[in-house]
Amino acid sequence: MPLFSEYPVATLQDVVRFETEKTLEQRYDARSVYDIFTKSASRHPDRTALTMLMTGA
Numbered sequence: 001m002p003l004f005s006e007y008p009v010a011t012l013q014d015v016v017r018f019e020t021e022k023t024l025e026q027r028y029d030a031r032s033v034y035d036i037f038t039k040s041a042s043r044h045p046d047r048t049a050l051t052m053l054m055t056g057a
Helices: 012-021 034-044
Strands: none
Touching: none
């Protein structure tokens, strides 16, 4: 199941529906970037959390 939406968001009408039916706070309870990283790490403990690219090359 998708994290934020129960249906595909593909058109402008979908975006409007998505944005008006619930607030972000109702969709996801993270309140900081730290919360997002810790929740993601608990769901995917074996995956790379962040990759830093030193240049755009």
